Amino acid sequence: MTQMDAALRGEVTEEMAAVAADEGMAPGSLRRLIASGRAVIPANVHHDGLRPVGIGEGLRTKINSNIGTSVYDTDMGKELEKLRLSRKLGADALMDLSTAGDLGAIRARLLGEWDLAFGTVPIYQAMAEAGDIADVTAERMLRAIEDHARDGVDFVTVHSGVTLDAIPLVRKRILGAVSRGGAFLLSWMMAHGEQNPLNAEFDAILEMAREHDVTLSLGDGLRPGGIPDNTDEAQLHELRVLGGLTRRARAAGVQVIIEGPGHIPLHRVVENVRLEKEACDGAPFYVLGPLVTDIAMGHDHITAAIGAAVAGAAGADFLCYVTPAEHLRLPEPEDVAEGVIALKIAAHAADIAKGVPGAYERDLAMTKARRDLDWEAQMALALDPDKARRYREESHIKTEECTMCGPYCAIKMFRGGC
């Protein structure tokens, strides 16, 4: 029985009770959200030691950190350091995007170390294990999903919305496809002249998801890769297909989240959130950024934080981080840390805007701590107390106020004069 099945039967599972307590929400309210598909709890029955995380309407905005090996770097110590930093700085979910090394062993190792929601993109394994990616079979793609489901992965990306009829739409674009899974499936369909197996065999995928209670993260294989391609026909076509798949998944008692763009200009971010909520009957929206400009290579964690904050405030539920390394190189651990913090800021800013309980209260406490020049309280409330402490210590001056205003501290002048 999946979380959704239980919710539909009126049962509050252990996971729902834990998430409700964590969110300060009545368990019955959360159960109704899970039953309706407007919130999900990715909780694979095989994921031992999972601390369940809820994603969706009325809940805190969550963030995801991506890590994983590549042929250019299979240093597992580095990936574990990225995992550790992601956990410490507040990521709610981790995706293992490894494409080199013993992928099953890597996955098992990371799953063993990560106690929150854990996701993967099984098709990467199918691609990595084929000698030539043209040789990947439909059967191999499905088997990868099943392997990950059996291993305890809580949510898997399946690019089931990439279909044959989208090919002419993608060809109209400037930048085609920038999703690895999307580009692979497009070229696979062209080479084989057949429908995308992740779409054609969606019922088989639902069966596997149902058996292990894996949440399907319906991938946006056709997300725009640049501002000029935003919200175009190809993107909207895929979104409509994902809406249909969402309804099939719900009918099967399978939880679903929807992946979204990508590169979207600031004035169209809200519209993109509304389009998703409408097309997919309020399913949780998992945005990749969105990046609000294309010209900030080396600083795209900031570009993403801008788009993600606005998307989150408009109703996006789950924010995938972007690191300063995006578009340039594999992220190093310090890039991961920058990406997590930038998206935590976006998520918290969105939560204040959405009125999520507890969000404003933390800023209220910080404002009081600032008024009192109470540095220990400020550090305890900060998203990144280590950096804050280091900055204060590096000023090498032991004053009650900070060195920013020094003897002209506005807080002290106001306190003294008024």
Added chain:
Amino acid sequence: MTQMDAALRGEVTEEMAAVAADEGMAPGSLRRLIASGRAVIPANVHHDGLRPVGIGEGLRTKINSNIGTSVYDTDMGKELEKLRLSRKLGADALMDLSTAGDLGAIRARLLGEWDLAFGTVPIYQAMAEAGDIADVTAERMLRAIEDHARDGVDFVTVHSGVTLDAIPLVRKRILGAVSRGGAFLLSWMMAHGEQNPLNAEFDAILEMAREHDVTLSLGDGLRPGGIPDNTDEAQLHELRVLGGLTRRARAAGVQVIIEGPGHIPLHRVVENVRLEKEACDGAPFYVLGPLVTDIAMGHDHITAAIGAAVAGAAGADFLCYVTPAEHLRLPEPEDVAEGVIALKIAAHAADIAKGVPGAYERDLAMTKARRDLDWEAQMALALDPDKARRYREESHIKTEECTMCGPYCAIKMFRGGC
């Protein structure tokens, strides 16, 4: 004759012609904006070698970098390095906020090195030169403004909106006043039992501004210092006072910009821009952030970039940068660089959203360069090519694609398959 006088007489000055060319706008259209006060060109008649910058409606969103000495650090080499980085990374304006050392000599040195719009807060000099800040006289405050005007400063912050009747409103707040000028003037008024001289003597200030064509940046001495104090009575009271002063300045042919918050939650940023445009008859809005949460010490350049992008898209014209050092210590040169880049991203994202000519086109060119895997073109279009180049080089792999996706490069798969 000020820029505004000339515009009202139908004359296109050399400065208007230069700004119009830079913005790709018809000189006549810019002249009309200057005449109406909806755009300004801060251009002190004594600023030799100035490359004039326009700020306001229909123009590119501009950003400001703050630098300056303090009793904790009077190293002029460091300030010049901050100036150099600000110029290189694209700041449109520089404010010298120095409070220690020979302030006149520092200002002259920085003005000699900076060819764009240059601003100061003269009251800091009045405060710094008094033995005790309670001893600062009204005459000394006005003399500081005159000194700066004679020295060639293009725009000066005057906290003329902080008035006696605001004191009970500020006392209701959690965090009182966090503007140095605002807190000083509040405590000065309490100590002397008199109106703020920058308000009482506003006509004298207008006369000085007119003589040297100094643009007045009407300071927000009562800006909120935390999310809980946002858009409160004290802030709105000051904004109304600034609206009245704006009308007096325009009647005197003096250009005005309005400084704005501060700490504002994401869902109230647009409202704050509209309130300013309405209260101040469309005067250019110069926002300090706004910071959309209080808990991100050490990363507040990101918090500010989120608020500034949204404010800019809604019509804010001039964005003051915030560095990672905000709330913690004086910014070091590397903090200045981070702050400038973060706000450049915000300004550009806003310009795409507002439809400023040339903004979208740069992203279009970047998207085409990405499609072609043309790294030299990408670097030429990037906001920070040095960091982008360093990241690419640090991956130590000489491939056409980047190491992010490596052998699974979506762009190459798409190109090969479709």
